[in-house]
Amino acid sequence: RIPEETRHLRKAQYTPPLSTSTYHLSYLARDEIRATAKLQDLAEALSAALDVLNRYLSSWEELVGAGVEAEGFASHPLHAYALTKHVSLGWPHVEASLRALSNRSQAIDFLLGRTRTRGVPTGEDLATVAGGLARLHDYYSLNLTALAHAQLVSAIDAHPVPVGITPTALDLHRIGSAAVSHNVLNSGVDFLRAALDRWDGNASSARSLDVFDARVDLDDVVKTFKKATKIHDQLLEKKGSRSKLHSTHASPLNKTLARKKKYHKKEEVHLGNLGAETQGMKQYLRLCRGEDLRPVSTTSRLPAATSCRWTRNVVTLEEVVTPLRGRPWSDRAQDSWRGRPPSGPTADHWRASLGRALREVSRSPWAVAVNYGVGGHFSVHHDHVHLGLVKDRMLTFLMYLTDVPQDIHTPYPPPSPSAPGGRTVFPWVGAGVRPKRGSTLLWYNMNRAGVPDLRVQHGACPVLVGDKWVMNKWINYGGQFHTLPCIPGDPSAAVLRPLD
Numbered sequence: 001r002i003p004e005e006t007r008h009l010r011k012a013q014y015t016p017p018l019s020t021s022t023y024h025l026s027y028l029a030r031d032e033i034r035a036t037a038k039l040q041d042l043a044e045a046l047s048a049a050l051d052v053l054n055r056y057l058s059s060w061e062e063l064v065g066a067g068v069e070a071e072g073f074a075s076h077p078l079h080a081y082a083l084t085k086h087v088s089l090g091w092p093h094v095e096a097s098l099r100a101l102s103n104r105s106q107a108i109d110f111l112l113g114r115t116r117t118r119g120v121p122t123g124e125d126l127a128t129v130a131g132g133l134a135r136l137h138d139y140y141s142l143n144l145t146a147l148a149h150a151q152l153v154s155a156i157d158a159h160p161v162p163v164g165i166t167p168t169a170l171d172l173h174r175i176g177s178a179a180v181s182h183n184v185l186n187s188g189v190d191f192l193r194a195a196l197d198r199w200d201g202n203a204s205s206a207r208s209l210d211v212f213d214a215r216v217d218l219d220d221v222v223k224t225f226k227k228a229t230k231i232h233d234q235l236l237e238k239k240g241s242r243s244k245l246h247s248t249h250a251s252p253l254n255k256t257l258a259r260k261k262k263y264h265k266k267e268e269v270h271l272g273n274l275g276a277e278t279q280g281m282k283q284y285l286r287l288c289r290g291e292d293l294r295p296v297s298t299t300s301r302l303p304a305a306t307s308c309r310w311t312r313n314v315v316t317l318e319e320v321v322t323p324l325r326g327r328p329w330s331d332r333a334q335d336s337w338r339g340r341p342p343s344g345p346t347a348d349h350w351r352a353s354l355g356r357a358l359r360e361v362s363r364s365p366w367a368v369a370v371n372y373g374v375g376g377h378f379s380v381h382h383d384h385v386h387l388g389l390v391k392d393r394m395l396t397f398l399m400y401l402t403d404v405p406q407d408i409h410t411p412y413p414p415p416s417p418s419a420p421g422g423r424t425v426f427p428w429v430g431a432g433v434r435p436k437r438g439s440t441l442l443w444y445n446m447n448r449a450g451v452p453d454l455r456v457q458h459g460a461c462p463v464l465v466g467d468k469w470v471m472n473k474w475i476n477y478g479g480q481f482h483t484l485p486c487i488p489g490d491p492s493a494a495v496l497r498p499l500d
């Protein structure tokens with residue numbers, strides 16, 4: 001029995017959060033195809049009805065002109081003829097067109113139910129998507145001039161991805177304003193400048209996509225741009241180029257300010273243990289852009305094997321997950337993947353503890369699948385959940401279910417294999433990986449004493465093009481604490497012995 005107060009919950013329709021993932025946006029595109037097909041049919045019926053009604057009404061106007069509304073009009077034989085002709089010939093057409101409209105009442109109900117049952121993006125969704133574009137520019141330095149020429153190009157990777165619909169000056173203004181309102185001032189200033197460059201007076205009415213857009217005049221854009229430039233330099237001067245709440249370019253826009261010595265210093269790198277939060281964010285950004293922050297003395301000592309160990313605590317493993325044939329993983333992401341033990345030159349003691357952990361992975365029904373749409377990211381964090389030793393997330397398996405970028409279902413050529421986006425990066429390790437379908441990243445979140453190892457803080461970089469699916473499987477300490485060997489290879493050396 002469902003308790004009375006929760007019964008209504010079952011009746012409530014589920015409305016997907018539309019701006020959050022490619023999965024939901026693809027759903028929106030499919031729903032829009034259905035809606036517009038119905039609208040097209042409705043528009044044709046309406047236009048046919050409008051034509052009939054206009055003809056009928058103008059025939060009536062002729063009778064009005066001849067005095068049909070006056071008493072005794074129909075007593076004239078030719079008037080009687082004209083009136084009868086008007087109704088007898090015209091009315092069947094009127095009736096047919098009204099019937100055609102009323103036959104579409106189901107289609108109208110379907111269209112009117114869209115917001116309630118299937119979800120329609122709101123102004124907030126639009127601001128989120130615009131903010132996502134601003135974030136992508138912040139991370140990957142998009143070439144905004146190329147964007148106007150139907151090419152999406154990042155400064156990180158020169159390969160262009162064709163754009164089907166280029167942004168108008170109004171769009172650039174909206175994205176710039178969204179960026180400024182989120183304190184992403186570097187992107188805000190750049191997008192607003194691009195809007196000004198593209199402003200040609202008629203820009204706002206140039207495209208049908210803009211017909212429902214609010215009018216903005218040039219003065220507004222200039223004002224917002226000037227204000228954003230000022231705040232940009234003030235924030236940079238006071239708070240530096242990046243914090244949890246803001247971002248700016250590395251140097252001020254004002255040329256005099258930009259000459260200051262402090263803006264010409266080489267960026268420092270802090271590795272090996274937890275540093276300041278803002279330093280972590282800067283390193284996260286650089287890693288997202290594909291840099292490797294580790295010194296050559298470290299990288300040159302790494303094994304050249306495909307299953308590479310980056311540090312004592314983080315490894316990547318190839319081909320850990322394989323798709324079950326014929327099962328659409330995007331619909332059943334939680335259960336359509338199975339684990340299989342890794343192959344490749346993994347050190348023996350890793351193999352031993354991995355074998356056990358992976359058995360745990362495949363036995364457990366509990367894995368968390370996550371889909372990131374364009375701009376989707378996960379800022380720097382740690383996976384432990386402050387539960388203390390028992391029950392905390394001792395080990396993270398992060399399985400990549402897709403390559404990023406990938407050949408998504410678009411008519412455009414797939415983006416270049418070196419395009420940035422979607423990496424998983426570890427700021428204090430100084431390295432990151434690009435998702436590879438089927439491979440897995442594995443790291444310990446705690447040391448053997450159960451203390452969180454903060455060096456493995458990590459983040460997921462925003463997806464630039466494509467779609468990212470990962471599956472997280474956390475191995476909690478609690479479930480295994482009687483059996484996990486303290487010394488690899490010695491199963492008798494358990495951390496805690498059974499209570500008996």
Ligand SMILES: O=C(O)CCC(=O)C(=O)O
Nearest residue numbers: 378423424459460470472
């Ligand atoms: O998606 C990623 O690359 C990282 C995901 C992650 O860190 C998490 O879900 O805790």
Ligand SMILES: [Fe+2]
Nearest residue numbers: 381382383458
């Ligand atoms: Fe995580």
